[in-house]
Amino acid sequence: MATINKSAVQEMVTILSNKRVGAYHQILLNVGDIVKNCRPGNFVAISVGGDTSKMILRRAFAISRVSESSQYGGTMELIVAPHGSGSKWLCSQAEGTEIDVVAPLGTAFGIPTEPISALLIGGGYGSAPLFGLADVLKSRGCKVDMLLGASVGSKIYAPMEGKRSVNSLKIYTEDGSMGETGRVTENLLDIVRDRNIDVIYSCGPMAMLSAITALVADLEVIHQCAVEESMACGIGICMTCVLPVRNEDGSTSMLRSCIDGPVMDGSTVRWDLVGEVPEGTA
Amino acid sequence: MATINKSAVQEMVTILSNKRVGAYHQILLNVGDIVKNCRPGNFVAISVGGDTSKMILRRAFAISRVSESSQYGGTMELIVAPHGSGSKWLCSQAEGTEIDVVAPLGTAFGIPTEPISALLIGGGYGSAPLFGLADVLKSRGCKVDMLLGASVGSKIYAPMEGKRSVNSLKIYTEDGSMGETGRVTENLLDIVRDRNIDVIYSCGPMAMLSAITALVADLEVIHQCAVEESMACGIGICMTCVLPVRNEDGSTSMLRSCIDGPVMDGSTVRWDLVGEVPEGTA
Amino acid sequence: MTLPVDMSTTLGNAWFPTPIFTASGCASSGKELAQFFPLNQVGAIVTKSVMSKPRHGRPTPRMAETPSGMLNSIGLQGPGIDAFLANDVPWLLEQKARVIVSIAGETVEEYSTLARKLRSVSGISAVEVNISCPNVENRGMVFACDPESSRRVIDGVRKTIGGELPIIAKLSPDVTDLPAIARGVVDAGADGLALINTVLGMVINIDSMKPHLGGKTGGLSGPAIKPVAVRAIYQVHAALPKVPILGMGGVASGRDALELILAGASGVSVGTASFGNPKALIDIQNELRDLLAARGFATMQQAIGYAHRDEA
Amino acid sequence: MTLPVDMSTTLGNAWFPTPIFTASGCASSGKELAQFFPLNQVGAIVTKSVMSKPRHGRPTPRMAETPSGMLNSIGLQGPGIDAFLANDVPWLLEQKARVIVSIAGETVEEYSTLARKLRSVSGISAVEVNISCPNVENRGMVFACDPESSRRVIDGVRKTIGGELPIIAKLSPDVTDLPAIARGVVDAGADGLALINTVLGMVINIDSMKPHLGGKTGGLSGPAIKPVAVRAIYQVHAALPKVPILGMGGVASGRDALELILAGASGVSVGTASFGNPKALIDIQNELRDLLAARGFATMQQAIGYAHRDEA
Numbered sequence A, B: 001m002a003t004i005n006k007s008a009v010q011e012m013v014t015i016l017s018n019k020r021v022g023a024y025h026q027i028l029l030n031v032g033d034i035v036k037n038c039r040p041g042n043f044v045a046i047s048v049g050g051d052t053s054k055m056i057l058r059r060a061f062a063i064s065r066v067s068e069s070s071q072y073g074g075t076m077e078l079i080v081a082p083h084g085s086g087s088k089w090l091c092s093q094a095e096g097t098e099i100d101v102v103a104p105l106g107t108a109f110g111i112p113t114e115p116i117s118a119l120l121i122g123g124g125y126g127s128a129p130l131f132g133l134a135d136v137l138k139s140r141g142c143k144v145d146m147l148l149g150a151s152v153g154s155k156i157y158a159p160m161e162g163k164r165s166v167n168s169l170k171i172y173t174e175d176g177s178m179g180e181t182g183r184v185t186e187n188l189l190d191i192v193r194d195r196n197i198d199v200i201y202s203c204g205p206m207a208m209l210s211a212i213t214a215l216v217a218d219l220e221v222i223h224q225c226a227v228e229e230s231m232a233c234g235i236g237i238c239m240t241c242v243l244p245v246r247n248e249d250g251s252t253s254m255l256r257s258c259i260d261g262p263v264m265d266g267s268t269v270r271w272d273l274v275g276e277v278p279e280g281t282a
Numbered sequence C, D: 001m002t003l004p005v006d007m008s009t010t011l012g013n014a015w016f017p018t019p020i021f022t023a024s025g026c027a028s029s030g031k032e033l034a035q036f037f038p039l040n041q042v043g044a045i046v047t048k049s050v051m052s053k054p055r056h057g058r059p060t061p062r063m064a065e066t067p068s069g070m071l072n073s074i075g076l077q078g079p080g081i082d083a084f085l086a087n088d089v090p091w092l093l094e095q096k097a098r099v100i101v102s103i104a105g106e107t108v109e110e111y112s113t114l115a116r117k118l119r120s121v122s123g124i125s126a127v128e129v130n131i132s133c134p135n136v137e138n139r140g141m142v143f144a145c146d147p148e149s150s151r152r153v154i155d156g157v158r159k160t161i162g163g164e165l166p167i168i169a170k171l172s173p174d175v176t177d178l179p180a181i182a183r184g185v186v187d188a189g190a191d192g193l194a195l196i197n198t199v200l201g202m203v204i205n206i207d208s209m210k211p212h213l214g215g216k217t218g219g220l221s222g223p224a225i226k227p228v229a230v231r232a233i234y235q236v237h238a239a240l241p242k243v244p245i246l247g248m249g250g251v252a253s254g255r256d257a258l259e260l261i262l263a264g265a266s267g268v269s270v271g272t273a274s275f276g277n278p279k280a281l282i283d284i285q286n287e288l289r290d291l292l293a294a295r296g297f298a299t300m301q302q303a304i305g306y307a308h309r310d311e312a
């Protein structure tokens, strides 16, 4: 019956491990059959604070990668930044704790049917879903280059095994503590041209996504970005997470980034109107 | 400077052990020097639910017993019934967890200077502070008899080592699953007369305290009871925990059971007016 | 095992198999929840308030979490009544869900226009009139905050819609005298009352040091406001014992639903709780049934307003 | 290390070294908290509202915990103004605490009587007039819910007390138009406003299936109502930018206090938070100082109403 949230389920799942990795926590969950429906770009929504919590809303996290072959059945990995009280609570949960998840949610990165050249750009924990995506692209014969950026080196998430799935990896930090000094957008145009990039996949802060969109506006390249808006429900029922998106007829709609996103076509997002309301009627 | 809550402090203390005992949890806390000021009858107020809790008020628990000689420095024992979400949370906390306590609070049982005959009456977890009290009375040469009652046997708290400090112990349960069938008030008058009881110390449900007061109203016996009213603050600042108490001049005052109690002289409490408001002005 | 409880309820002449409904604006138009439970298993789907024209709503951020609650400032984003009636209502009826359509307007006239369009739609169970909207003809004062405006809206809807469809007037708690507003809309023809809409609130972002929401103020919902909802329902049920109330505000468990019913609610809408638990309605409904059974109620309706039983 | 911040504030002609005060009814008359911190280290002790006669208050149960909040129904139990002035005020002044005396009455006349008694007391910093009390001369309607009654109370107090002592009128949020009530009491002579008193609520005990509180309804306080407090303060500061506001409602951290200050509060009362944490005032004060320093404020007063800086 359902046409939206089609394969989403709500389940209690167990934390298999919780490790600090730089500024983040790498959290591995035993999610069983849920993995079957997870695609790179999808996210999970997690209840935080336990039974007596004053936090009534779920927190959204990108699915970093899933695996069906592990000894535990299906596992799912999250990369969580301890930001406010909810994510800090999650980061402090021990192995063996049961947590309440709804997954998978949202749109996924489009996977090309031909072996294209892809550039994956991640900002901060935004790199999390890109390694799983790289695996899939690689398996389809794509060329996969990756740019990662963050303010400081500890906020670059680039696991060893992940690096294996990419042809090249370039790291930027604003303070120069890792890789080159600067931002991922620094030499973006050159890279896109030199490497004949067909598709850019990006995930990270909204300002980064917007900057990438602006830089490549005049190129032929496709830009699929995973946006991040405050979400109250994650399943399309509250209308809090909307973004202004240009329709084919030139008008603008406020689309829900939880069900029409998080992965969107960057060129259709009206970045200039984020936080404002389009003129005229919807 | 302080004249009220005189030796109370707020501190983070560690749970040394947490064991199920019948229907209750016996929780041992490492409280350091706090024990020096704890007297039988005092209580502690504990924050529940952790940092992200929707429960904003502390929960009150009688201090069951304290010990200065243990390997950990001062320890304090609580007997906690998993009742609602706060007490259940406390009962589910593991060894090693730090909890936030304010202690000691409230009045203590009056300790006679002469070796009198005392009858200690406990209902349910109300027996908790009576064993510590029995120790003290014993050390002053008093004769200590004890009556414990509860609805069912699993709600009788009567630890082995505790039994050693009493001359006699009689148990009543309403369903007859332990000891005699009935209530602690069953043969109370006979016991008081036969054993020449000078002072009754009681702790348990308000209905029990009220029934005891009524039964002994015409006797010479003193009745010190530890009352239990809903408390928002436990330190005398909110006025939620009041009980109608008869003043010497015959008028009635609404006294705070957290600072003028929990131990009160049963004969001064106007049990008939609990839950009502006295006529006339205060 | 618990005894079977007859969970059915009525609001005006509309019958529902259970008293647990979605809350307007907290279930969109139903499709999104259908993955989590069959929509026909709950009392009714109350759809997001719809206006006569499509609408973008307010700028983001549109939400802020608060202790045991949240603020929202959606600004009634929606497709407009025509698209809504063409797409959403038929789909819901196909699912055999019972449908309560919530309407909102900026003028008394707009409400009447909306009512006229609903009049010809068959299959819907009731109309909820959300009058917690700024009245553009009266300095933006919320209709529900002014007895006269409230009354005029309901009067217009009643006259336009005819006598068939039950009209439920949804009131705001942000008023000095709620029973007076309630009495006014009942006199004007409301068959029932929906209590309560959100409580006006604000969060200031201490980093930007400005109001956090794009719309500055927002509506507070969730468990934080449950005591306000219970009070409002109790007060209004005491004043108007014969008028059915659809209660809402912070219901997140069967215990909460029971509280509202004992206070006087004939039905209970579940809003914010669905954000934290997509199956909240089903869980609440099951827990409520057990609680009623444990208390010896053979029918849910016996529990409505039961907390008033010893009143003078 | 953070830079020193000048934390001082004023309400009318009264000066306070810090903006963190107790809230009336949440610190009794101070003695009980003195074990936890020296009372002179906070801005002021606002004492429990006192009436002209001793009073028993309402029956128990007087409280119910709610999600992130609590209801209370104390009913202004207290010793009466004479005993209070004889025993409590001198003790507080001995501690070098700054004292704001809160008064409450059942008639306009009772407020004036109380003001007359205060007039002769030296050493107190201000009087807070709690007008969230039922007016026995007007069908028990709460003074603060009626513009005319509110105004008359403050007018009476102003005339009786003379021009010296700052008068802070404490308002209820349970009204349709808070700025209008605020304007009325300021016109009548209030030097400042205290916002907000508790929000009217109810809890039904699902075991007894009756209202849980002895007084049936109670006042909702604690973090649950903070968004309502911020909104109220923001609204009133926007309407009356020159009138100092003593803000309160759910403040439990320095961040919360900062939110109220940014919204427009010149001082912040901490109520319910002290029940959970007897040292709450000190913790909040320290955290607030650090937050102000981190944001580059040299004085707390620069932050007052800062969230309004881009308003038209």
Ligand SMILES: Cc1cc2nc3c(=O)[nH]c(=O)nc-3n(C[C@H](O)[C@H](O)[C@H](O)COP(=O)(O)OP(=O)(O)OC[C@H]3O[C@@H](n4cnc5c(N)ncnc54)[C@H](O)[C@@H]3O)c2cc1C
Pocket: A043, A057, A058, A059, A060, A061, A062, A063, A079, A080, A081, A082, A083, A084, A085, A086, A087, A088, A125, A128, A227, A228, A229, A230, A231, A232, A262, C064, C065
């Ligand atoms: C689709 C999506 C994918 C995400 N993926 C990741 C990820 O892989 N790793 C990661 O560390 N974080 C991710 N985030 C951000 C993460 O959701 C927030 O950091 C988290 O919600 C903050 O909650 P908090 O309680 O710690 O912070 P608080 O600031 O206390 O949260 C208060 C409220 O604001 C919301 N909120 C605050 N910050 C954000 C934010 N940046 N985005 C959305 N909502 C926010 C919270 O959900 C909560 O409702 C993602 C967000 C979205 C929408």
Ligand SMILES: Cc1cc2nc3c(=O)[nH]c(=O)nc-3n(C[C@H](O)[C@H](O)[C@H](O)COP(=O)(O)OP(=O)(O)OC[C@H]3O[C@@H](n4cnc5c(N)ncnc54)[C@H](O)[C@@H]3O)c2cc1C
Pocket: B043, B057, B058, B059, B060, B061, B062, B063, B078, B079, B080, B081, B082, B083, B084, B085, B086, B087, B088, B125, B128, B227, B228, B229, B230, B231, B232, B262, D064, D065
């Ligand atoms: C002086 C004193 C000593 C006590 N000693 C013990 C003890 O040794 N062992 C023990 O198991 N319990 C004891 N209690 C009772 C204990 O405080 C309550 O069981 C506990 O507060 C319930 O909290 P909850 O969150 O589990 O229940 P909930 O019902 O969810 O609590 C909701 C609110 O009501 C209050 N409340 C509920 N029941 C009681 C109650 N019986 N007494 C006071 N407040 C209540 C809570 O504090 C809380 O604020 C004592 C109470 C008092 C006042």
Ligand SMILES: Cc1cc2nc3c(=O)[nH]c(=O)nc-3n(C[C@H](O)[C@H](O)[C@H](O)COP(=O)(O)O)c2cc1C
Pocket: A238, A239, C023, C024, C025, C026, C048, C049, C072, C074, C076, C102, C130, C170, C196, C197, C198, C219, C220, C221, C222, C223, C225, C248, C249, C250, C251, C269, C270, C271, C272, C273
């Ligand atoms: C995000 C959101 C959107 C809402 N939109 C509407 C709406 O369109 N129309 C309406 O009448 N009420 C709306 N409400 C109010 C709810 O229907 C409900 O009255 C209120 O949230 C209290 O219930 P709750 O605490 O269960 O959410 C909305 C509430 C929320 C949280």
Ligand SMILES: Cc1cc2nc3c(=O)[nH]c(=O)nc-3n(C[C@H](O)[C@H](O)[C@H](O)COP(=O)(O)O)c2cc1C
Pocket: B238, B239, D023, D024, D025, D026, D048, D049, D072, D074, D076, D102, D130, D170, D196, D197, D198, D219, D220, D221, D222, D223, D225, D248, D249, D250, D251, D269, D270, D271, D272, D273
């Ligand atoms: C138990 C209790 C008693 C109160 N008594 C009074 C009072 O006597 N006078 C008054 O003006 N406000 C009284 N209040 C209201 C508080 O002063 C304050 O306005 C309100 O609780 C909101 O602040 P908070 O959330 O920090 O508690 C009382 C509040 C509580 C919780």
Ligand code: FES
Pocket: A230, A231, A232, A233, A234, A235, A236, A237, A238, A239, A240, A241, A242, A256, A257, A258, A259
């Ligand atoms: S988060 Fe609720 S609609 Fe997207």
Ligand code: FES
Pocket: B230, B231, B232, B233, B234, B235, B236, B237, B238, B239, B240, B241, B242, B256, B257, B258, B259
């Ligand atoms: S519990 Fe607050 S005064 Fe006793």
